[in-house]
Amino acid sequence: MKRKNVVIIMSDEQSWDTLGCHANPASVTPNIDALAGEGISMDRCYTAYPLCCPARASLWSGLMPHAHHVTGNWRSIREDLRDEGLVKNFKHAGYHLIYTGKWHVPGTTPARQHYDDISAIPAVIDGRDRGRFIEEYREYAAAQGYDLHPTHIENLTHEDIRKLREKDKAPCGTSEVRLEHFLETWQTGKFLEALDRRPEHTPFFAVCSYNAPHFPLIVPAPYDRLIKPEDIQLPENFLAGLVHKPQEVLQSKFYKEMKGLDEKEWRRFIAHYLGLVALIDHQVGEIVRYLKQNGLYEDTVIVFLSDHGDMMGAHGLVKKGFPLHYEEALRVPLIIANAGESAQRTSNALVSLIDVVPTLAELNGVPIKQPIDGRSFADVLQGTSSEHREFILAETFKLGGDESAGVGGETMTPDQLNPETDSFNISVRNHRHKYVFRYKDIEELYDLDTDPFENVNIAFDPTRAAELQQMRETLLNELRASSPFLGRLVEHKLLNHP
DSSP states (O other), X not given: OOOOEEEEEEEXXXXXXXXXXXXXXXXXXXXXHHHHHXXXXXXXXXXXXXXXXXXXXXXXXXOOHHHHOOOSTTOOOOGGGTTOOXXXXXXXXXXXXXXXXXXXXXXOOTTTXXXXXXXXXXXXXXXXXXXXXXXXXHHHHHHTTOOBOSSOTTOOBHHHHHHTTOTTSOSXXXXXXXXXXXXXXXXXXXXXXXXXXXXXXXXXXXXXXXXTTSSSEEEOTTTTTSSOGGGOOOOTTBTOOOTTOOHHHHTSHHHHTTTTOOHHHHHHHHHHHHHHHHHHHHHHHHHHHHHHHTTOGGGEEEEEEESOOOOTTBTTOOSOOTTOXXXXXXXXXXXXXXXXXXXXXXXXXXXXGGGHHHHHHHHTTOOOOSOOSOOOOHHHHTTSXXXXXXXXXXXXXXXXXXXXXXXXSOOOOGGGOOTTTOEEEEEEEESSEEEEEETTSOOEEEETTTOTTOOOOGGGOGXXXXXXXXXXXXXXXXXXXXXXXXXXXXXXXHHHOO
């Protein structure tokens, strides 16, 4: 079989519903929409953890968080996985490997994962991969005359930081850095330079991993005003569905951060977020244009995805993290072009980010040699099947008293959980229901057929007891097989607090 090239374009913190092709009327995403029109949109793709480091570790290892041990931001991946990412299999199959941009997999690096050409990689400060803090970029920005704050990790100027702290205003604004000098623009240039350096007649596996639309929402012109706030449709669960929501949600920073702001400020905030989404769309267009101009497009499987989403006003919440097992944080865009012969342009097959690399491997006849949790959905892409998984899981942990590492680089495994100080949440979603088990809070159950915005928690409805029990059993059966330790904790909690 002729092996195709692979290009993965990854945004950060982008929810499924941010694209024009996914029926968001305010979004300006013509390039991603065109990619979906030529390929397929996997409309039920979910992250394994709604937080950067664990989600990315799952993508590149094909493992659930409890298995790879990145149980929070800046917690290190399992030691034996530091040189054993899934892309190593592509290297062994003769691929040239390229990685540009945000990495965010603690305990390892793109070099250790066998990438050949590496650029625009963030600095590691005190054991923490700082995402946007790229020393090469900061030197470039300084040479263009920008005075970036010396210690702020987000490449902001002093004036940019001030805009995030205005009283009674949403934390967003216009960047002092012009578009031609902005990080995403610079990074695209670095990625295309790496493609120029590739050896001829060698297939390549190339990743371009952006930071946008991750907060802070400091947006370069003209994307700061591209989406008009008055055109924003607030989500149907905006400040809604709060009855029977867990206290760990309602008392969280994710609920308090924007509390009290009026709808005008919320619309302005979301417009800036969608402005960064449009900026990412432009980068996708530049990459696709390069592939077409260089005669590479037809022979390249192109993947657009994100690591996790953002609540962006749903239930009055923002961002992502430990308590947020809702669709806006878990469901991500996954668009794949040039992968098969299927005529369908959308699929409702349930897939996880842990399935992506195994799928690309099967499409190109690359054997996966490591034991993994992910599995290929190549048959869906090629039109020979419409289903993939019966259900998918997402996990979040608070170990050592917090979701993220205190210093950076520590390893914290689920079996180190201290019942007095620690906690975990696991959600399971099938084609109709979403169930959220919370170790230290109430359960949630949603009927996504009748309540797609998760406004009504039916876990307390006695007429839905059979559905609740079925979802509990689904979760327990899965954990007994994949993580007996977590399975015992879940079972003990359910037996003692039915």
